[in-house]
Amino acid sequence: MLKGKTALVTGSTSGIGLGIALRLAAQGANVMLNGFGDHAGPKAQVEALGVKCGYSGADMSKPAEIEALVKATEAEFGSLDILVNNAGIQHVANVEDFPPEKWDAIIAINLTSAFHTTRHALPGMKARNWGRVINVASTHGLVASAQKSAYVASKHGILGFTKALALETATTGVTANAICPGWVLTPLVQKQIDDRAAREGISVEAAKRDLLGEKQPSLQFTTPEQLGDLAVFMCSPAADNLRGAAINVDGGWAAQ
Numbered sequence: 005m006l007k008g009k010t011a012l013v014t015g016s017t018s019g020i021g022l023g024i025a026l027r028l029a030a031q032g033a034n035v036m037l038n039g040f041g042d043h044a045g046p047k048a049q050v051e052a053l054g055v056k057c058g059y060s061g062a063d064m065s066k067p068a069e070i071e072a073l074v075k076a077t078e079a080e081f082g083s084l085d086i087l088v089n090n091a092g093i094q095h096v097a098n099v100e101d102f103p104p105e106k107w108d109a110i111i112a113i114n115l116t117s118a119f120h121t122t123r124h125a126l127p128g129m130k131a132r133n134w135g136r137v138i139n140v141a142s143t144h145g146l147v148a149s150a151q152k153s154a155y156v157a158s159k160h161g162i163l164g165f166t167k168a169l170a171l172e173t174a175t176t177g178v179t180a181n182a183i184c185p186g187w188v189l190t191p192l193v194q195k196q197i198d199d200r201a202a203r204e205g206i207s208v209e210a211a212k213r214d215l216l217g218e219k220q221p222s223l224q225f226t227t228p229e230q231l232g233d234l235a236v237f238m239c240s241p242a243a244d245n246l247r248g249a250a251i252n253v254d255g256g257w258a259a260q
């Protein structure tokens with residue numbers, strides 16, 4: 005379905021971003037990976053699906069590197085058709101203890117980077133009259149949790165950005181939508197589970213159970229593959245008129 009299209013997925017060396025990249029590749033899209041840490045393994049996984057795969061270590065907190073990433077994607081593959089703004093970080097602390105530099109980094113990576121990728125990718129999408137901007141927000145784009153002020157602000161912000169962008173592109177073949185995952189067992193969440201187990205003197209398994217029990221009624225983690233399949237749907241003709249939506253995949257979290 006996506007043969008001939010190119011997807012840039014920010015923060016795709018692990019977790020949800022990699023899950024989305026693999027599902028888009030399975031539909032035939034070429035993929036530009038981005039993120040820190042090992043990239044040879046993820047690149048080999050994408051290439052095994054028979055598509056072309058590039059990699060850039062551009063830092064999503066640096067506007068000049070973001071612009072270079074978009075330009076490099078267009079130069080290497082000829083177009084950038086599917087932009088998945090996924091890179092994200094977390095820090096947990098009460099407001100009065102929240103390090104200001106962590107606040108700035110979270111807003112820059114989780115929110116502002118999507119503005120920069122989008123503003124550079126949009127002219128090409130509009131010229132071809134087809135494009136998909138998929139923002140990976142969170143249930144924390146819809147509801148809050150204590151000690152996550154910067155993260156919650158960034159995720160509420162990206163839902164606002166998604167809606168404004170959807171209005172600006174409403175009469176074109178470019179759509180903008182958001183995915184709002186609940187708990188997904190990735191390194192970002194594993195750290196919160198490990199911290200909780202250490203803090204409360206309980207096992208990692210018990211910490212996992214408590215984490216789910218507190219927020220996610222299904223008591224099941226959402227998987228990166230499920231989110232990848234939702235991204236594929238957002239790229240399908242069935243979603244041509246899906247605009248400015250924020251779809252929860254959160255086991256019922258936001259329904260409470």
Ligand code: NAD
Nearest residue numbers: 015016017018019020039040063064092142187188190192
């Ligand atoms: P993860 O830690 O597994 O992956 C994060 C990715 O972002 C990695 O590839 C990392 O290298 C990259 N990254 C981090 N800082 C970067 C930077 N400055 N520049 C470029 N890349 C950078 O985390 P994840 O859980 O897969 O999270 C992915 C997205 O999903 C984030 O936006 C996160 O907020 C969101 N999310 C996660 C969950 C969850 O439960 N895991 C729930 C809701 C939303």
